[in-house]
Amino acid sequence: MSALPEAAPLRRTLPRVTDRFALAGAVLIALIALAALLAPWLAPHPPDEVDPFAALRPPDAAHWFGTDAAGRDVLTRVLYGGRTSLFIAVTVLAVSATTGVLLGVVAGYAGGWVRDVIMRITDVFLAFPALLLSVALAVVLQPSVTTVIVAIAVTWWPWYARLSASMAASIATRPYVDAARCLGVPAPMIILRHVLPNSLTPVLVQVSLDGGGVILTAAALSYLGLGAQEPTAEWGLMVEQGQSLFTTNWWVVTFPGLAILLTAFAFNVLGEGLRNALDPRRIVK
Numbered sequence: 647m648s649a650l651p652e653a654a655p656l657r658r659t660l661p662r663v664t665d666r667f668a669l670a671g672a673v674l675i676a677l678i679a680l681a682a683l684l685a686p687w688l689a690p691h692p693p694d695e696v697d698p699f700a701a702l703r704p705p706d707a708a709h710w711f712g713t714d715a716a717g718r719d720v721l722t723r724v725l726y727g728g729r730t731s732l733f734i735a736v737t738v739l740a741v742s743a744t745t746g747v748l749l750g751v752v753a754g755y756a757g758g759w760v761r762d763v764i765m766r767i768t769d770v771f772l773a774f775p776a777l778l779l780s781v782a783l784a785v786v787l788q789p790s791v792t793t794v795i796v797a798i799a800v801t802w803w804p805w806y807a808r809l810s811a812s813m814a815a816s817i818a819t820r821p822y823v824d825a826a827r828c829l830g831v832p833a834p835m836i837i838l839r840h841v842l843p844n845s846l847t848p849v850l851v852q853v854s855l856d857g858g859g860v861i862l863t864a865a866a867l868s869y870l871g872l873g874a875q876e877p878t879a880e881w882g883l884m885v886e887q888g889q890s891l892f893t894t895n896w897w898v899v900t901f902p903g904l905a906i907l908l909t910a911f912a913f914n915v916l917g918e919g920l921r922n923a924l925d926p927r928r929i930v931k
Contacts, residue, residue: 682732702714791878814845858911865906
């Protein structure tokens with residue numbers, strides 16, 4: 647009797663990424679994350695330090711990004727806002743991807759009524775625009791960072807469920823999976839050792855592409871007053887606070903807006919680069 651096919655480790659299921667766009671996006675995201683993590687040491691002022699006598703100062707040597715209406719340093723708030731925004735993005739992607747992948751892999755491998763039930767529930771969530779459903783959930787809950795995470799994660803997991811279900815259904819019919827079944831390997835072990843690792847490549851690409859979308863959605867909820875609240879530093883909230891000052895004190899809204907734009911751009915570049923690098927149909931010249 648032949649031995650059971652060896653489970654493919656995750657490192658062997660992912661091709662080596664050499665795409666320059668992917669590397670550029672990864673470096674940019676790493677720099678943004680590093681600046682956010684080091685905010686307590688990089689920030690020139692405390693994030694909640696209010697100075698009415700320094701309100702709405704334009705950028706200068708003391709305040710590189712100027713100050714807001716309360717006299718708080720905008721550069722400091724942008725750095726600390728990065729901690730909040732990236733925390734939301736990482737948590738939402740971790741929760742939604744984990745939930746969606748587990749449900750999708752089970753649905754794809756099991757098939758039959760199990761797949762039908764999970765996919766119909768998924769279709770119900772996909773029937774509503776993600777942003778609209780997130781706003782509706784955030785309105786019901788009390789505005790906070792936790793509310794933003796819950797509201798976005800609830801609407802984001804179905805995409806991963808559908809993606810991983812299609813991949814798992816394809817992998818479940820491959821010879822090494824059939825061999826494992828013939829040898830009496832339990833279904834949970836087959837899923838964990840064979841189906842799940844080989845289903846992760848497109849999911850990782852989708853996660854990198856969704857990072858920018860989560861950042862923008864979280865900023866939109868905070869901008870509408872449904873997310874982070876004062877005195878929390880968050881980019882969307884900072885944009886909302888400075889919108890009325892744009893024509894006279896442009897720096898209050900411009901720098902947090904640029905932070906959102908740059909971070910979303912970095913995630914999109916990373917995602918596109920990973921998709922190009924990991925596309926099996928790509929022709930290597």
